[in-house]
Amino acid sequence: MVKQQRAVRTRRALIRAAAEAFTQDGFASASLAAISRRAGVSSGALHFHFESKSALAQAVEDEATDTFARITREVAPDGKNPLQGLVDATHVLMHHIAEDAVVRAGFALCRDATRENDAALRRAWERWVEDALGRAERAGQLAEGAAVTEAVTAIVAATVGFEVLGSAQERWLSREAVTRLWVLLVPRIARQHALDTISCGPSEPGSAPRLPAAPHQK
DSSP, rough: HHHHHHHHHHHHHHHHHHHHHHHOTTTTTTOOOHHHHHHHOOOOHHHHHHHSSHHHHHHHHHHHHHHHHHHHHHSOOOTTTTHHHHHHOOOOOOHHHHHHHHHHHHHHTTOTTSSOOOOOOHHHHHHHHHHHHHHHHHHOOOTTTTHHHHHHHHHHHHHHHHHHHHTTGGGGGGGGHHHHHHHHHHHHHHEEEEEEEEOOOOOOTTTTOOOOGGGGGO
């Protein structure tokens, strides 16, 4: 049992150290020796858990994907107001990108041109946004003429842009930046009757900025 616990701690330390190294130096420049030193373990221990740098990068992506799945499952469950769930999930995801080295690295690896990857984490986010907007449409929350495809494009492009810009300036990942995005978008995609039910900030009581009516809904 003690050995198993030690092995789990070692593996977690290696994944976190790799995430930090990949974000800071990029996949190509990050060395396994530097990662093992950062994790405080021997090179032998690293190779015991991961046969290659690619395997370590995959472990980082897998853990980031698991965190993403937990965010969407817990923050925006199926029974929740779909548009509010989408807003809340965006806030929590950007917070994790800012604060969680593994999630940040998972997204950074999606855009690292030095390694082969299929950007699975970004594609998972795009699919989830599309599903959330589809549920909002079925619930009668979307404004007349608000196409799901166009809304998905705008939301995914903006949030991926936040992630990229946030790698240099964390203000792009802030609650204020994400709230401003939704203050702009919500009146354009939501029906008038739905506006009062949606907080553009995280949905704590009283936290919603005032939403102007969309021009086509006045």
